[in-house]
Amino acid sequence: SQQGEEDPQALSIQEGENATMNCSYKTSINNLQWYRQNSGRGLVHLILIRSNEREKHSGRLRVTLDTSKKSSSLLITASRAADTASYFCATTKDSSYKLIFGSGTRLLVRP
Amino acid sequence: DADVTQTPRNRITKTGKRIMLECSQTKGHDRMYWYRQDPGLGLRLIYYSFDVKDINKGEISDGYSVSRQAQAKFSLSLESAIPNQTALYFCATSDVWGGTQYFGPGTRLLVL
Numbered sequence: 157s158q159q160g161e162e163d164p165q166a167l168s169i170q171e172g173e174n175a176t177m178n179c180s181y182k183t184s185i186n187n188l189q190w191y192r193q194n195s196g197r198g199l200v201h202l203i204l205i206r207s208n209e210r211e212k213h214s215g216r217l218r219v220t221l222d223t224s225k226k227s228s229s230l231l232i233t234a235s236r237a238a239d240t241a242s243y244f245c246a247t248t249k250d251s252s253y254k255l256i257f258g259s260g261t262r263l264l265v266r267p
Numbered sequence: 268d269a270d271v272t273q274t275p276r277n278r279i280t281k282t283g284k285r286i287m288l289e290c291s292q293t294k295g296h297d298r299m300y301w302y303r304q305d306p307g308l309g310l311r312l313i314y315y316s317f318d319v320k321d322i323n324k325g326e327i328s329d330g331y332s333v334s335r336q337a338q339a340k341f342s343l344s345l346e347s348a349i350p351n352q353t354a355l356y357f358c359a360t361s362d363v364w365g366g367t368q369y370f371g372p373g374t375r376l377l378v379l
Contacts, residue, residue: 186365198271198357198370199310244309248365253298254325255368257309 162245162261170266175232177261179245180225186248188221188228189255193242202230202243235265270294271371273358279377280348288343288374290358298364299341301325301333304355304373313356316341348378 163178179188187206191199205212205221205228212219218231232239242260249256271292280286290299297318302310312325314333322333330352334342345352355375359368 189367196355196373196375198372199359199368201367201369204367246309253315253323253364254312255300255365257311259307259309 162243162258164261166262168264168266169235171235171237173235175235175239175263177230177243179228179258181247182226183249189246190219190230191244191246193244199244237265237267239263240265271358271360271369273371273374275374276372277375279379281379282349284348286345286348288356290341290371292339292360294360294369296360296362297338298361299335300359300368301341301343302357302359303327304357310357313343350378352376353378
């Protein structure tokens with residue numbers, strides 16, 4: 157079963173707008189990661205946030221983590237057409253080796 | 268990521284055939300993984316390995332086997348392919364458990 161579930165499943169925005177994607181998970185985690193996948197290609201790591209962190213930034217990306225609500229959000233500011241991709245959250249539980257992926261949010265940024 | 272390569276990139280095979288997907292990495296990581304992705308879904312772990320002597324089943328290992336020939340090479344075999352193994356297969360590496368994973372470009376497999 158999948159640990160993380162992204163919301164929404166699909167998102168369509170205009171270039172320049174901000175995009176927000178959410179991830180909810182069920183059990184305690186070690187860390188939560190966000191990955192991007194361009195159509196039919198391999199996943200690319202975007203950002204990792206540890207369970208004791210609440211917010212991280214990387215360029216136009218902002219990730220928040222609320223362990224009390226078992227949720228995370230990924231904000232992409234000033235979106236570009238090149239941001240069009242699927243975005244996945246993935247979690248690791250305690251000392252587990254496993255990276256458990258959600259089913260992803262498909263983002264379309266219209267030029 | 269060019270540091271993780273997969274061959275072939277596309278493969279069409281018939282039911283019952285044995286096929287091998289290969290993965291090589293130049294990142295120097297000990298940990299390697301094989302995942303499967305079905306349309307509209309996230310990735311599911313098939314097998315993972317710490318080194319050539321350490322092979323572990325993931326959540327969907329039935330019908331698959333693996334071989335860790337060297338630190339840099341990790342192969343996935345389908346002993347007798349069936350149509351529901353049609354999927355996109357990814358190899359990944361990491362330097363620590365639970366850390367960032369680096370993915371290959373994927374192999375698109377079609378089983379007729």
